[in-house]
Amino acid sequence: MTGGVTGGVVVPAYFHPAVAAGAWRALAAAGDAVRAVVFNVDSGPGAAPERELLAVAARLRVPVLGYVDAGYGARPAADVVADLARHRAWYPVTGVFLDRVPAGPAHLSHCAALAAAARRHGLPQVVFNHGVHPHHGYAALADALVTFEGPATAHRDVAAPRWVRDHPAAMFWHLVHDCPPDEAAAVRTRAAAHHAGMVYATDRRGVNPWDGLPSWPL
Template sequence: MSRQRHVVPAYFHPAVEPEGWRALASHPALRFVVLNVADGPGTSPDQSFVDAAAGLPVIGYVDTDYGARPAADVLTDVERHLAWYGVDGVFFDQAGTDARHYGALTEAARSLGAGTVALNHGTHPPEEFTELADLLVTFEGPLCAYRDLWVPRWVYRHRPELFCHLVYETPPSATASVLRQAWRSNAAAVHVTDHGGENPWGRLPT
Protein backbone atom coordinates (compact mmCIF):
# COMPACT_ATOMS: atom_id res chain seq x y z
CA MET A 1 0.00 0.00 0.00
CA SER A 2 3.01 2.31 0.18
CA ARG A 3 2.59 2.88 -3.59
CA GLN A 4 -0.86 4.39 -3.14
CA ARG A 5 -1.14 8.07 -4.03
CA HIS A 6 -4.04 10.48 -3.73
CA VAL A 7 -5.94 12.09 -6.59
CA VAL A 8 -7.85 14.92 -4.94
CA PRO A 9 -10.90 16.47 -6.63
CA ALA A 10 -10.53 20.04 -5.31
CA TYR A 11 -13.94 21.36 -6.29
CA PHE A 12 -13.76 24.36 -3.97
CA HIS A 13 -12.65 27.96 -4.39
CA PRO A 14 -9.39 29.08 -2.75
CA ALA A 15 -11.11 32.21 -1.46
CA VAL A 16 -13.75 30.07 0.30
CA GLU A 17 -11.49 27.23 1.51
CA PRO A 18 -7.96 28.67 1.60
CA GLU A 19 -6.89 26.24 4.33
CA GLY A 20 -7.78 23.34 2.07
CA TRP A 21 -5.56 24.54 -0.74
CA ARG A 22 -2.73 25.24 1.69
CA ALA A 23 -3.07 21.71 3.06
CA LEU A 24 -2.71 20.27 -0.44
CA ALA A 25 0.68 21.93 -0.76
CA SER A 26 2.00 19.76 2.08
CA HIS A 27 0.16 16.55 1.19
CA PRO A 28 2.65 13.68 1.71
CA ALA A 29 1.28 11.33 -0.96
CA LEU A 30 -0.27 13.57 -3.60
CA ARG A 31 -0.43 12.41 -7.21
CA PHE A 32 -2.74 15.04 -8.69
CA VAL A 33 -5.15 17.76 -7.72
CA VAL A 34 -8.16 18.07 -10.03
CA LEU A 35 -8.73 21.80 -10.52
CA ASN A 36 -12.36 22.70 -11.16
CA VAL A 37 -13.13 26.41 -11.44
CA ALA A 38 -16.72 26.30 -12.71
CA ASP A 39 -17.45 22.79 -13.99
CA GLY A 40 -14.41 23.45 -16.14
CA PRO A 41 -11.94 26.34 -16.49
CA GLY A 42 -14.58 29.08 -16.48
CA THR A 43 -14.88 31.86 -19.05
CA SER A 44 -11.86 33.87 -17.91
CA PRO A 45 -8.78 33.21 -15.77
CA ASP A 46 -9.30 33.25 -11.99
CA GLN A 47 -6.14 34.48 -10.31
CA SER A 48 -7.09 32.84 -7.02
CA PHE A 49 -6.79 29.42 -8.65
CA VAL A 50 -3.59 30.41 -10.45
CA ASP A 51 -1.99 31.32 -7.12
CA ALA A 52 -3.38 28.34 -5.20
CA ALA A 53 -2.31 25.80 -7.81
CA ALA A 54 1.23 27.12 -8.20
CA GLY A 55 3.75 24.38 -7.48
CA LEU A 56 1.13 21.62 -7.23
CA PRO A 57 0.66 18.72 -9.66
CA VAL A 58 -2.65 19.81 -11.18
CA ILE A 59 -4.93 18.46 -13.91
CA GLY A 60 -7.93 20.41 -15.20
CA TYR A 61 -11.54 19.31 -14.94
CA VAL A 62 -13.43 19.01 -18.25
CA ASP A 63 -16.99 17.68 -18.52
CA THR A 64 -17.62 15.45 -21.55
CA ASP A 65 -21.30 14.63 -20.80
CA TYR A 66 -20.79 10.93 -21.61
CA GLY A 67 -19.64 11.80 -25.12
CA ALA A 68 -22.59 14.07 -25.94
CA ARG A 69 -20.71 17.36 -25.51
CA PRO A 70 -19.22 18.66 -28.78
CA ALA A 71 -15.53 17.85 -29.10
CA ALA A 72 -14.74 21.46 -30.03
CA ASP A 73 -16.17 22.67 -26.71
CA VAL A 74 -14.32 19.98 -24.78
CA LEU A 75 -11.01 20.90 -26.39
CA THR A 76 -11.61 24.62 -25.83
CA ASP A 77 -11.78 23.83 -22.12
CA VAL A 78 -8.54 21.86 -22.39
CA GLU A 79 -6.82 24.80 -24.09
CA ARG A 80 -8.06 27.22 -21.43
CA HIS A 81 -6.85 25.03 -18.59
CA LEU A 82 -3.42 24.77 -20.17
CA ALA A 83 -3.14 28.48 -21.01
CA TRP A 84 -4.68 29.97 -17.87
CA TYR A 85 -3.62 27.59 -15.09
CA GLY A 86 -0.59 25.79 -16.46
CA VAL A 87 -2.07 22.39 -15.62
CA ASP A 88 -0.12 19.18 -16.13
CA GLY A 89 -3.02 17.42 -17.83
CA VAL A 90 -6.76 16.99 -18.11
CA PHE A 91 -9.47 15.13 -16.18
CA PHE A 92 -12.26 14.13 -18.56
CA ASP A 93 -15.32 13.70 -16.34
CA GLN A 94 -18.54 11.84 -17.15
CA ALA A 95 -16.70 9.71 -19.67
CA GLY A 96 -18.75 7.54 -22.01
CA THR A 97 -18.00 4.15 -23.53
CA ASP A 98 -17.25 5.12 -27.16
CA ALA A 99 -13.54 4.32 -27.26
CA ARG A 100 -13.09 5.82 -30.73
CA HIS A 101 -14.52 9.16 -29.57
CA TYR A 102 -12.41 9.26 -26.42
CA GLY A 103 -9.35 8.08 -28.27
CA ALA A 104 -9.69 11.12 -30.55
CA LEU A 105 -10.22 13.45 -27.57
CA THR A 106 -7.22 12.00 -25.77
CA GLU A 107 -4.98 12.34 -28.81
CA ALA A 108 -6.12 15.92 -29.38
CA ALA A 109 -5.58 16.84 -25.72
CA ARG A 110 -2.06 15.47 -25.83
CA SER A 111 -1.32 17.39 -29.02
CA LEU A 112 -2.41 20.58 -27.24
CA GLY A 113 0.10 19.90 -24.46
CA ALA A 114 -1.71 17.77 -21.88
CA GLY A 115 0.95 15.53 -20.39
CA THR A 116 -1.55 13.44 -18.46
CA VAL A 117 -5.06 12.34 -19.43
CA ALA A 118 -7.48 10.93 -16.87
CA LEU A 119 -10.90 9.47 -17.73
CA ASN A 120 -13.60 9.33 -15.08
CA HIS A 121 -16.17 6.68 -15.95
CA GLY A 122 -16.99 6.15 -12.29
CA THR A 123 -17.18 2.44 -13.09
CA HIS A 124 -15.09 -0.08 -15.00
CA PRO A 125 -15.15 0.72 -18.74
CA PRO A 126 -14.24 -1.71 -21.53
CA GLU A 127 -10.62 -2.84 -21.26
CA GLU A 128 -9.64 -1.01 -24.45
CA PHE A 129 -9.72 2.25 -22.49
CA THR A 130 -6.54 1.18 -20.71
CA GLU A 131 -4.71 2.01 -23.94
CA LEU A 132 -6.05 5.58 -24.03
CA ALA A 133 -5.52 7.14 -20.61
CA ASP A 134 -2.86 7.53 -17.94
CA LEU A 135 -5.51 7.20 -15.22
CA LEU A 136 -8.94 5.57 -15.19
CA VAL A 137 -11.38 6.39 -12.39
CA THR A 138 -13.19 3.08 -12.12
CA PHE A 139 -15.21 3.88 -9.02
CA GLU A 140 -16.84 7.07 -7.78
CA GLY A 141 -19.53 6.72 -5.17
CA PRO A 142 -20.44 6.28 -1.50
CA LEU A 143 -18.92 3.76 0.87
CA CYS A 144 -22.11 1.68 0.95
CA ALA A 145 -21.70 1.00 -2.80
CA TYR A 146 -17.94 0.57 -2.58
CA ARG A 147 -18.31 -2.35 -0.21
CA ASP A 148 -20.01 -4.27 -3.03
CA LEU A 149 -17.55 -3.27 -5.78
CA TRP A 150 -16.97 -6.01 -8.35
CA VAL A 151 -13.62 -5.85 -10.15
CA PRO A 152 -13.29 -7.45 -13.61
CA ARG A 153 -10.47 -9.95 -13.95
CA TRP A 154 -8.80 -7.92 -16.72
CA VAL A 155 -8.01 -5.14 -14.22
CA TYR A 156 -5.35 -7.31 -12.59
CA ARG A 157 -3.47 -7.59 -15.88
CA HIS A 158 -2.55 -3.90 -15.65
CA ARG A 159 -0.43 -1.82 -13.32
CA PRO A 160 -2.32 -0.50 -10.27
CA GLU A 161 -1.19 3.08 -10.98
CA LEU A 162 -3.62 3.09 -13.89
CA PHE A 163 -6.71 2.84 -11.65
CA CYS A 164 -8.30 5.32 -9.25
CA HIS A 165 -11.17 5.02 -6.75
CA LEU A 166 -13.03 8.06 -5.35
CA VAL A 167 -15.06 7.14 -2.27
CA TYR A 168 -17.28 9.49 -0.28
CA GLU A 169 -19.58 9.28 2.75
CA THR A 170 -16.84 7.36 4.53
CA PRO A 171 -16.41 7.94 8.28
CA PRO A 172 -12.79 8.46 9.35
CA SER A 173 -12.86 5.15 11.19
CA ALA A 174 -13.44 3.33 7.87
CA THR A 175 -10.76 5.11 5.83
CA ALA A 176 -8.05 2.53 6.44
CA SER A 177 -10.29 -0.32 5.31
CA VAL A 178 -11.18 1.58 2.12
CA LEU A 179 -7.49 2.05 1.34
CA ARG A 180 -6.94 -1.68 1.84
CA GLN A 181 -9.88 -2.54 -0.40
CA ALA A 182 -8.59 -0.19 -3.09
CA TRP A 183 -5.20 -1.90 -3.00
CA ARG A 184 -6.77 -5.35 -3.19
CA SER A 185 -8.78 -4.07 -6.16
CA ASN A 186 -5.55 -3.06 -7.95
CA ALA A 187 -6.08 0.70 -7.53
CA ALA A 188 -3.02 2.66 -6.46
CA ALA A 189 -4.75 6.05 -6.81
CA VAL A 190 -7.47 6.87 -4.32
CA HIS A 191 -9.29 9.62 -2.48
CA VAL A 192 -11.58 9.09 0.50
CA THR A 193 -13.78 11.68 2.19
CA ASP A 194 -16.38 11.71 4.92
CA HIS A 195 -18.43 14.32 3.07
CA GLY A 196 -21.43 13.60 0.88
CA GLY A 197 -24.30 15.45 -0.73
CA GLU A 198 -24.41 17.05 -4.16
CA ASN A 199 -20.70 17.87 -4.09
CA PRO A 200 -18.74 15.63 -1.72
CA TRP A 201 -15.53 17.13 -3.13
CA GLY A 202 -16.47 20.66 -2.01
CA ARG A 203 -13.88 20.60 0.75
CA LEU A 204 -11.15 18.32 2.04
CA PRO A 205 -12.00 15.41 4.34
CA THR A 206 -12.44 16.21 7.99
Protein backbone atom coordinates in the same frame (compact mmCIF):
# COMPACT_ATOMS: atom_id res chain seq x y z
CA MET B 1 -0.99 7.09 -13.11
CA THR B 2 1.53 6.11 -15.69
CA GLY B 3 3.64 8.85 -17.15
CA GLY B 4 4.43 10.65 -13.92
CA VAL B 5 2.21 9.51 -11.03
CA THR B 6 2.53 6.31 -9.03
CA GLY B 7 0.22 4.99 -6.31
CA GLY B 8 -1.14 7.15 -3.50
CA VAL B 9 -3.84 9.78 -3.05
CA VAL B 10 -5.41 11.89 -5.78
CA VAL B 11 -7.47 14.86 -4.58
CA PRO B 12 -10.49 16.18 -6.52
CA ALA B 13 -10.20 19.86 -5.58
CA TYR B 14 -13.61 21.21 -6.57
CA PHE B 15 -13.40 24.25 -4.30
CA HIS B 16 -12.44 27.89 -4.75
CA PRO B 17 -9.76 29.52 -2.57
CA ALA B 18 -12.18 32.35 -1.77
CA VAL B 19 -14.25 29.91 0.31
CA ALA B 20 -11.68 27.21 1.11
CA ALA B 21 -8.33 28.94 1.49
CA GLY B 22 -7.33 26.57 4.29
CA ALA B 23 -7.91 23.54 2.10
CA TRP B 24 -5.60 24.94 -0.57
CA ARG B 25 -2.94 25.64 2.05
CA ALA B 26 -3.23 22.04 3.21
CA LEU B 27 -2.82 20.79 -0.34
CA ALA B 28 0.25 22.94 -0.88
CA ALA B 29 1.78 21.55 2.32
CA ALA B 30 0.69 17.94 1.77
CA GLY B 31 3.25 15.20 2.03
CA ASP B 32 4.31 12.62 -0.49
CA ALA B 33 1.08 10.63 -0.19
CA VAL B 34 -0.73 13.17 -2.40
CA ARG B 35 0.23 12.33 -5.96
CA ALA B 36 -2.06 14.56 -8.04
CA VAL B 37 -4.74 17.26 -7.72
CA VAL B 38 -7.75 17.66 -10.00
CA PHE B 39 -8.19 21.39 -10.61
CA ASN B 40 -11.85 22.27 -11.16
CA VAL B 41 -12.72 25.96 -11.49
CA ASP B 42 -16.37 25.78 -12.57
CA SER B 43 -17.03 22.36 -14.10
CA GLY B 44 -14.08 23.25 -16.32
CA PRO B 45 -11.61 26.14 -16.64
CA GLY B 46 -14.24 28.85 -16.16
CA ALA B 47 -15.00 31.80 -18.41
CA ALA B 48 -11.77 33.72 -17.78
CA PRO B 49 -8.49 33.17 -15.91
CA GLU B 50 -8.50 34.06 -12.21
CA ARG B 51 -5.35 35.34 -10.52
CA GLU B 52 -6.28 33.75 -7.19
CA LEU B 53 -6.71 30.34 -8.77
CA LEU B 54 -3.47 30.67 -10.68
CA ALA B 55 -1.66 31.42 -7.42
CA VAL B 56 -2.96 28.37 -5.54
CA ALA B 57 -2.33 26.04 -8.48
CA ALA B 58 1.22 27.32 -8.85
CA ARG B 59 1.97 26.51 -5.19
CA LEU B 60 1.13 22.83 -5.57
CA ARG B 61 4.08 20.45 -5.67
CA VAL B 62 2.31 17.65 -7.53
CA PRO B 63 0.85 17.21 -11.03
CA VAL B 64 -2.24 19.39 -11.57
CA LEU B 65 -4.96 17.97 -13.82
CA GLY B 66 -7.48 20.33 -15.39
CA TYR B 67 -11.10 19.22 -15.03
CA VAL B 68 -13.14 18.96 -18.24
CA ASP B 69 -16.68 17.58 -18.57
CA ALA B 70 -17.03 15.02 -21.36
CA GLY B 71 -20.81 14.78 -20.93
CA TYR B 72 -20.91 10.98 -21.33
CA GLY B 73 -20.05 11.43 -24.99
CA ALA B 74 -22.95 13.80 -25.70
CA ARG B 75 -21.02 17.04 -25.29
CA PRO B 76 -19.67 18.35 -28.63
CA ALA B 77 -16.02 17.50 -29.08
CA ALA B 78 -15.26 21.10 -30.06
CA ASP B 79 -16.51 22.32 -26.66
CA VAL B 80 -14.42 19.74 -24.82
CA VAL B 81 -11.32 20.68 -26.80
CA ALA B 82 -11.94 24.39 -26.15
CA ASP B 83 -11.91 23.67 -22.40
CA LEU B 84 -8.67 21.73 -22.79
CA ALA B 85 -7.08 24.69 -24.54
CA ARG B 86 -8.25 27.17 -21.88
CA HIS B 87 -6.85 25.08 -19.06
CA ARG B 88 -3.50 24.85 -20.81
CA ALA B 89 -3.40 28.57 -21.60
CA TRP B 90 -4.55 29.88 -18.21
CA TYR B 91 -3.23 27.54 -15.51
CA PRO B 92 -0.14 25.41 -14.74
CA VAL B 93 -1.84 22.12 -15.54
CA THR B 94 0.15 19.11 -16.69
CA GLY B 95 -2.75 16.92 -17.71
CA VAL B 96 -6.50 16.62 -18.03
CA PHE B 97 -9.16 14.91 -15.93
CA LEU B 98 -12.04 14.12 -18.27
CA ASP B 99 -15.15 13.61 -16.16
CA ARG B 100 -18.34 11.77 -17.12
CA VAL B 101 -16.61 9.64 -19.72
CA PRO B 102 -18.80 6.88 -21.18
CA ALA B 103 -17.87 3.29 -20.36
CA GLY B 104 -19.17 1.33 -23.34
CA PRO B 105 -17.30 0.36 -26.52
CA ALA B 106 -19.45 2.54 -28.79
CA HIS B 107 -17.60 5.66 -27.61
CA LEU B 108 -14.04 4.38 -27.88
CA SER B 109 -13.20 6.30 -31.05
CA HIS B 110 -14.72 9.52 -29.69
CA CYS B 111 -12.71 9.28 -26.48
CA ALA B 112 -9.55 8.38 -28.39
CA ALA B 113 -9.94 11.64 -30.31
CA LEU B 114 -10.36 13.61 -27.07
CA ALA B 115 -7.24 12.05 -25.56
CA ALA B 116 -5.27 12.83 -28.71
CA ALA B 117 -6.51 16.43 -28.65
CA ALA B 118 -5.40 16.81 -25.03
CA ARG B 119 -1.91 15.63 -25.86
CA ARG B 120 -1.72 17.92 -28.89
CA HIS B 121 -2.54 20.83 -26.57
CA GLY B 122 0.38 20.01 -24.28
CA LEU B 123 -1.55 17.95 -21.72
CA PRO B 124 0.28 14.62 -21.84
CA GLN B 125 -1.38 13.04 -18.79
CA VAL B 126 -4.94 11.97 -19.55
CA VAL B 127 -7.37 10.58 -16.97
CA PHE B 128 -10.83 9.27 -17.84
CA ASN B 129 -13.44 9.28 -15.07
CA HIS B 130 -15.95 6.56 -15.90
CA GLY B 131 -16.98 6.04 -12.29
CA VAL B 132 -17.25 2.31 -13.06
CA HIS B 133 -15.05 -0.28 -14.72
CA PRO B 134 -15.33 0.48 -18.45
CA HIS B 135 -14.72 -1.60 -21.55
CA HIS B 136 -11.12 -2.79 -21.49
CA GLY B 137 -10.33 -0.81 -24.65
CA TYR B 138 -10.23 2.46 -22.70
CA ALA B 139 -7.05 1.35 -20.95
CA ALA B 140 -5.17 1.86 -24.22
CA LEU B 141 -6.38 5.46 -24.55
CA ALA B 142 -5.72 7.09 -21.17
CA ASP B 143 -2.97 7.11 -18.57
CA ALA B 144 -5.46 6.40 -15.79
CA LEU B 145 -9.10 5.40 -15.36
CA VAL B 146 -11.40 6.24 -12.46
CA THR B 147 -13.17 2.92 -12.02
CA PHE B 148 -15.17 3.82 -8.92
CA GLU B 149 -16.82 7.05 -7.81
CA GLY B 150 -19.49 6.87 -5.17
CA PRO B 151 -20.33 6.45 -1.48
CA ALA B 152 -18.51 4.15 0.88
CA THR B 153 -21.58 1.94 1.18
CA ALA B 154 -21.39 1.15 -2.56
CA HIS B 155 -17.63 0.69 -2.40
CA ARG B 156 -18.17 -2.33 -0.16
CA ASP B 157 -19.55 -4.15 -3.21
CA VAL B 158 -16.84 -3.09 -5.68
CA ALA B 159 -15.46 -5.83 -7.93
CA ALA B 160 -12.80 -5.51 -10.61
CA PRO B 161 -12.84 -7.42 -13.91
CA ARG B 162 -9.87 -9.67 -14.63
CA TRP B 163 -8.42 -7.41 -17.34
CA VAL B 164 -7.34 -4.73 -14.86
CA ARG B 165 -4.56 -7.07 -13.69
CA ASP B 166 -2.91 -6.60 -17.09
CA HIS B 167 -2.09 -3.00 -16.11
CA PRO B 168 -0.31 -1.26 -13.20
CA ALA B 169 -2.49 -0.70 -10.14
CA ALA B 170 -1.67 3.03 -10.26
CA MET B 171 -3.66 3.23 -13.49
CA PHE B 172 -6.92 2.69 -11.57
CA TRP B 173 -8.42 5.29 -9.24
CA HIS B 174 -11.22 5.13 -6.68
CA LEU B 175 -12.98 8.28 -5.42
CA VAL B 176 -15.07 7.52 -2.33
CA HIS B 177 -17.33 9.93 -0.44
CA ASP B 178 -19.67 9.62 2.56
CA CYS B 179 -16.90 7.61 4.21
CA PRO B 180 -16.92 7.53 8.04
CA PRO B 181 -13.45 8.23 9.45
CA ASP B 182 -13.23 4.76 10.95
CA GLU B 183 -13.87 3.19 7.52
CA ALA B 184 -11.19 5.07 5.56
CA ALA B 185 -8.52 2.43 6.16
CA ALA B 186 -10.91 -0.31 5.02
CA VAL B 187 -11.62 1.63 1.82
CA ARG B 188 -7.90 1.82 1.04
CA THR B 189 -7.41 -1.86 1.77
CA ARG B 190 -10.39 -2.86 -0.36
CA ALA B 191 -9.26 -0.67 -3.25
CA ALA B 192 -5.82 -2.26 -3.18
CA ALA B 193 -7.38 -5.72 -3.16
CA HIS B 194 -9.23 -4.78 -6.34
CA HIS B 195 -6.08 -3.44 -8.03
CA ALA B 196 -6.72 0.29 -7.57
CA GLY B 197 -3.53 2.11 -6.64
CA MET B 198 -4.87 5.66 -6.37
CA VAL B 199 -7.53 6.23 -3.73
CA TYR B 200 -9.27 9.25 -2.25
CA ALA B 201 -11.76 8.90 0.59
CA THR B 202 -13.65 11.70 2.32
CA ASP B 203 -16.37 11.95 4.91
CA ARG B 204 -17.90 14.86 3.01
CA ARG B 205 -21.30 14.31 1.42
CA GLY B 206 -24.03 16.10 -0.48
CA VAL B 207 -24.36 17.29 -4.07
CA ASN B 208 -20.63 18.04 -4.28
CA PRO B 209 -18.69 15.93 -1.77
CA TRP B 210 -15.45 17.18 -3.36
CA ASP B 211 -16.00 20.79 -2.21
CA GLY B 212 -13.46 20.48 0.61
CA LEU B 213 -11.01 18.10 2.24
CA PRO B 214 -11.87 15.25 4.62
CA SER B 215 -11.89 15.80 8.37
CA TRP B 216 -8.68 13.77 8.72
CA PRO B 217 -5.20 14.73 7.43
CA LEU B 218 -4.31 13.80 3.87
